[in-house]
Every structure is written in C-alpha cells, then in structure tokens.
Amino acid sequence: MDSAVTVQDVTQVYVTEERATLAVQQINLTIERGEFVSLIGPSGCGKTTLLSIIAGLIKPTVGTVTIAGKKVTEPSTRVGYMLQQDYLFPWRTIEDNACMGLEITGALTKEAKQKVLHLLEEMGLLGFKDYYPTQLSGGMRQRVALVRTLATEPELLLLDEPFSALDYQTKLQLEDLVVETLHAKKKTALLVTHDITEAIAMSDRIIVLDPNPGRIRQTFEIPEEIRTTVPFAARELPGFHALFRLIWQEFGGQEA
Ligand code: ADP
Numbered sequence: 131m132d133s134a135v136t137v138q139d140v141t142q143v144y145v146t147e148e149r150a151t152l153a154v155q156q157i158n159l160t161i162e163r164g165e166f167v168s169l170i171g172p173s174g175c176g177k178t179t180l181l182s183i184i185a186g187l188i189k190p191t192v193g194t195v196t197i198a199g200k201k202v203t204e205p206s207t208r209v210g211y212m213l214q215q216d217y218l219f220p221w222r223t224i225e226d227n228a229c230m231g232l233e234i235t236g237a238l239t240k241e242a243k244q245k246v247l248h249l250l251e252e253m254g255l256l257g258f259k260d261y262y263p264t265q266l267s268g269g270m271r272q273r274v275a276l277v278r279t280l281a282t283e284p285e286l287l288l289l290d291e292p293f294s295a296l297d298y299q300t301k302l303q304l305e306d307l308v309v310e311t312l313h314a315k316k317k318t319a320l321l322v323t324h325d326i327t328e329a330i331a332m333s334d335r336i337i338v339l340d341p342n343p344g345r346i347r348q349t350f351e352i353p354e355e356i357r358t359t360v361p362f363a364a365r366e367l368p369g370f371h372a373l374f375r376l377i378w379q380e381f382g383g384q385e386a
C-alpha cells in the first residue's frame with residue numbers, strides 16, 4: 131500500500147530581487163496512513179514552506195511530493211490546511227463559514243451540509259451555527275476552522291501552529307479534541323508547532339528541523355504508551371518528561 135505522503139529530495143530556494151534564500155534542503159520523509167507527525171524547529175527553518183509544498187501551493191525548486199502515490203502538482207481537496215489564524219469570514223454565519231470549502235469546490239450537496247452540521251455537533255458548536263465569528267471565543271473559532279477543514283473530507287491534514295494564538299487551557303482542550311477526532315476519522319496529519327510538549331503529547335513521531343537551510347536533524351518515535359493516551363493525560367505519564375528533556379537537548383535549548 132502507498133504511504134500517505136512521500137516527500138522526496140525536496141529543496142526550496144526563494145528568489146527575490148535582493149537575494150536567494152535556501153529555505154529547505156533535501157528533505158526526505160514518509161508519513162504512513164493514519165499517522166500523526168509533528169515538525170518542530172526554530173522560526174524560519176522552513177516549516178511553513180514545507181507544508182505549502184505538500185499542499186501544492188508552492189512548486190518546489192527540486193524534488194517531488196506524492197500523496198497516496200499521486201504526484202502533487204496543485205492544491206486539491208485531498209489536503210486540508212489549518213492555520214494559526216482561523217480566517218473565518220466575519221459576514222458569514224458559523225454554518226456558512228463551515229461550508230466554505232464545500233461551496234468553493236462545488237460539493238455543497240444536501241448530504242454534505244448534513245455532515246457539516248454533524249461535525250458542528252461533534253465540536254459542540256451546533257447551538258452556535260447561526261452566530262457570527264466575532265461572537266465566538268478564539269477556541270470556538272478554531273473549532274469552526276477545524277470543521278471547515280474536515281468538511282471537504284481531506285485524506286491529509288496540515289496543521290500550521292493551529293493552537294499558538296490560544297490561551298493555555300483552550301489549547302489543551304483543543305489538542306485532545308483534534309487528536310481524538312483525527313484518530314476516529316483515521317486521518318493522516320502533519321502538525322507544525324513551537325511547543326515540544328504539544329508535539330510529544332499529540333504525535334506518533336516528531337521530526338526536528340535544523341535552520342539555515344532547513345534540514346531534518348533528527349526523528350523521535352513516541353513510545354506507545356504516550357501515543358495511545360490522549361494529550362492531556364499523556365503529559366502525566368512517567369516517560370513524558372524524560373522524552374521532553376531529550377528533545378530539548380537536541381534543540382540545544384534554542385528558541386523554537
Ligand atoms: P518557518 O515556518 O519555519 O518559520 P518559513 O517556511 O516561513 O519558516 O521560512 C523559511 C525561510 O524562507 C525564511 O528564511 C523565510 O524568510 C524564507 N521565506 C519564506 N517565504 C518566502 C517568500 N515567499 N519569499 C522569500 N523568502 C521566503
């Protein structure tokens with residue numbers, strides 16, 4: 131069976147009038163179906179660049195990306211993208227925001243809308259479907275963004291620091307919700323985060339990137355006990371802090 135995602139020898143050079151920036155260099159990685167992988171590394175090491183390439187938003191200078199055996203050449207509904215900012219439209223209701231992706235791709239059937247309502251219910255948002263984004267908290271808005279992302283039924287979810295603008299409690303609650311939802315729906319996910327504990331608590335595997343140029347420095351497999359425990363409870367497990375220290379040292383304590 132094909133892997134969910136294969137990134138092969140990907141290098142990205144940005145060329146502007148002033149300079150050429152080698153953003154990522156020779157990235158090779160494979161993500162299996164249903165796997166949850168986190169990407170951590172200091173600011174500017176090319177995390178967003180790599181996600182944009184996997185999403186088909188940027189064509190890499192060198193290398194290829196395949197999703198389920200098919201080469202990525204442009205954005206597609208096979209990939210869902212969730213960002214730090216929720217980018218909800220303030221003039222549309224929660225329900226209409228959640229339906230955006232379906233609407234754009236011409237897939238907003240009656241059944242699809244029913245599924246969106248069901249997703250809103252799962253996220254505890256059904257009672258807010260007629261509200262507008264400004265009437266909701268940051269955590270609720272990110273849950274709407276998650277519904278909108280899941281609504282088009284992508285095989286792969288790319289999550290670029292989706293919790294970093296939230297307060298700590300909300301972030302912890304959302305980590306659990308996202309992990310449980312993605313596991314239940316057997317989705318494959320690639321998360322970018324600054325937060326080592328978040329990466330350990332949520333992932334099956336962590337990839338640490340080196341900066342300038344962005345290259346894979348090391349990969350950590352998360353022990354089964356932590357993997358199979360929801361993020362909030364995983365933080366309490368005996369092996370958690372030892373793993374945190376190990377990854378922290380790998381970072382050299384540098385700002386992530
Ligand atoms: P990260 O998400 O890890 O912070 P980015 O992928 O955003 O890193 O950026 C990696 C490097 O590429 C940085 O040096 C950044 O300045 C540069 N870069 C990112 N996007 C562009 C762009 N559109 N044009 C030129 N340089 C860019």
Ligand code: MG
Nearest residue numbers: 177178179290
């Ligand atoms: Mg980034």
